[in-house]
Amino acid sequence: xxxxxxxxxxxxxxxxxxxxxHLSPLAxxxxxxxxxxxxxxxxxxxxxxxxxxxxxxxxIAYADALPVAAAVEAVHAYSLVHDDMPAMxxxxxxxxxxxxxxxxxxATALLAGDALQSLGFELIATAALxxxxxxxxxxxFARAAGIHGMVGGQEADIAAETAARPLSLDQIIAxxxxxxxxxxxxSASAGAVMAGADAAPLRAFGDAIGLAFQITDDILDVEGSxxxxxxxxxxxxxxxxxxxxxxxxxxxxxxxxLALLQTADAALIPYGxxxxxxxxxxxxxxxxxx
Amino acid sequence: xxxxxxxxxxxxxxxxxxxxxHLSPLAxxxxxxxxxxxxxxxxxxxxxxxxxxxxxxxxIAYADALPVAAAVEAVHAYSLVHDDMPAMxxxxxxxxxxxxxxxxxxATALLAGDALQSLGFELIATAALxxxxxxxxxxxFARAAGIHGMVGGQEADIAAETAARPLSLDQIIAxxxxxxxxxxxxSASAGAVMAGADAAPLRAFGDAIGLAFQITDDILDVEGSxxxxxxxxxxxxxxxxxxxxxxxxxxxxxxxxLALLQTADAALIPYGxxxxxxxxxxxxxxxxxx
Numbered sequence: 314x315x316x317x318x319x320x321x322x323x324x325x326x327x328x329x330x331x332x333x334x335h336l337s338p339l340a341x342x343x344x345x346x347x348x349x350x351x352x353x354x355x356x357x358x359x360x361x362x363x364x365x366x367x368x369x370x371x372x373i374a375y376a377d378a379l380p381v382a383a384a385v386e387a388v389h390a391y392s393l394v395h396d397d398m399p400a401m402x403x404x405x406x407x408x409x410x411x412x413x414x415x416x417x418x419x420a421t422a423l424l425a426g427d428a429l430q431s432l433g434f435e436l437i438a439t440a441a442l443x444x445x446x447x448x449x450x451x452x453x454f455a456r457a458a459g460i461h462g463m464v465g466g467q468e469a470d471i472a473a474e475t476a477a478r479p480l481s482l483d484q485i486i487a488x489x490x491x492x493x494x495x496x497x498x499x500s501a502s503a504g505a506v507m508a509g510a511d512a513a514p515l516r517a518f519g520d521a522i523g524l525a526f527q528i529t530d531d532i533l534d535v536e537g538s539x540x541x542x543x544x545x546x547x548x549x550x551x552x553x554x555x556x557x558x559x560x561x562x563x564x565x566x567x568x569x570x571l572a573l574l575q576t577a578d579a580a581l582i583p584y585g586x587x588x589x590x591x592x593x594x595x596x597x598x599x600x601x602x603x
Numbered sequence: 604x605x606x607x608x609x610x611x612x613x614x615x616x617x618x619x620x621x622x623x624x625h626l627s628p629l630a631x632x633x634x635x636x637x638x639x640x641x642x643x644x645x646x647x648x649x650x651x652x653x654x655x656x657x658x659x660x661x662x663i664a665y666a667d668a669l670p671v672a673a674a675v676e677a678v679h680a681y682s683l684v685h686d687d688m689p690a691m692x693x694x695x696x697x698x699x700x701x702x703x704x705x706x707x708x709x710a711t712a713l714l715a716g717d718a719l720q721s722l723g724f725e726l727i728a729t730a731a732l733x734x735x736x737x738x739x740x741x742x743x744f745a746r747a748a749g750i751h752g753m754v755g756g757q758e759a760d761i762a763a764e765t766a767a768r769p770l771s772l773d774q775i776i777a778x779x780x781x782x783x784x785x786x787x788x789x790s791a792s793a794g795a796v797m798a799g800a801d802a803a804p805l806r807a808f809g810d811a812i813g814l815a816f817q818i819t820d821d822i823l824d825v826e827g828s829x830x831x832x833x834x835x836x837x838x839x840x841x842x843x844x845x846x847x848x849x850x851x852x853x854x855x856x857x858x859x860x861l862a863l864l865q866t867a868d869a870a871l872i873p874y875g876x877x878x879x880x881x882x883x884x885x886x887x888x889x890x891x892x893x
Contacts, residue, residue, distance in 0.1 A: 431749030
């Protein structure tokens, strides 16, 4: 079998091709459509890959799961486009290229993000899956993306920058459950929802790797370089923000990530050998270099 | 029967109460949640009212349609919050009050808009309607909101401000079909979708009043005052933008709105007397003062 990174890259290419096929007819006349395609290009595609792997685990055809994978990547891309804007993180670099508002302008970035969110919902609503699966996926997706999930976590993250005292570990865990965890957990459990199967084990898996993902992000923010990360690093320390590293120390954060990897592995026991790729993916989450 | 404005105000109050009930538990700790409630308050609630009336026409219970009405008002509110931001129209006043980014800040406005879009999808996905109805509603909602609908129209509107020549009438009609028409048409036909009935007549009705709505907006931009409109007026003429008034003249625009009212009335013929309120609503669309 091909290496995990090769398979992830192939899935990411399929996701990007699906989104580009959807938007290319508009792109000649619409900078916003071009910016949407641009924003969905160049990422690792972790969330989409989790959708596809959890679908495979439940016998869902790759082609049927692909629009759902594209949906979560579209919404993830929207969140990055908006987070990078001057009103938020004011970043110039993302995935090694200019951010959307630098490549185009702020109005284009705002609209591209808005339309990418709509596109995510459209892709799930029109997927070739049973109505009941689509409705359940959409309800969870909306909650994971909104004020109870990603946006709520983003708000808490911004508030932490100006808070009188640094966040506690519990507060950071809650923040990250929203900011990055909710969408990762949704992605990891999407295949079970598609098949109408019990999603609890994959949700536990997703919770563990979602948190491990963020801890690794904090470690990479200290240890990584802008060249490998493709974005600015060491912004958290410069801003005096509490991170998993500032609270647990570098070694403590690494130990915590390893413990979460074991939790993730244990959650996959019911699936036996068929979950080998998800196990590898969990390993990837904490060993990645960007 | 109570007057149309009384009934619309009552429906708008129900929609606002449903959204507030959803978000109030968060509002104490979350300025974004507070801003979401604020953004959904004070509007006429036309789109939500169209949802409720088209649902009534098809025998759908008011309580079952109400979350769908709230969904379209949440997405409409998100579009206003983002459109008012400095990167877009840079408006200070909306519905007679400070815009969200003036009342809070740009980051809060960006996130509140983003989360309002998610909320719209969540409210439909969790409504007490058949799965097939929810899926069809959501697919149409996503398309009406996104790059093929509202966002696409918004992009065309911004592009028109810096275009070398003013738009033609056909171009303005296409722009408005996206910017305001798509969501109004979706709202007017939502009841038929909920009931699994033929939505074509209500779509024709929605198309006509959507365009009439925008023509009336252009007329009010010339004839109205900031006091009655609750927002800045005469911005289009100041910006040298083509509008229905600049292209057709004031009387020509009024004649066109009346012709569309007749089209809207004709589309309602299949529903007979039960569509009296929708007829009144169409009348309201072109006679409103704000």
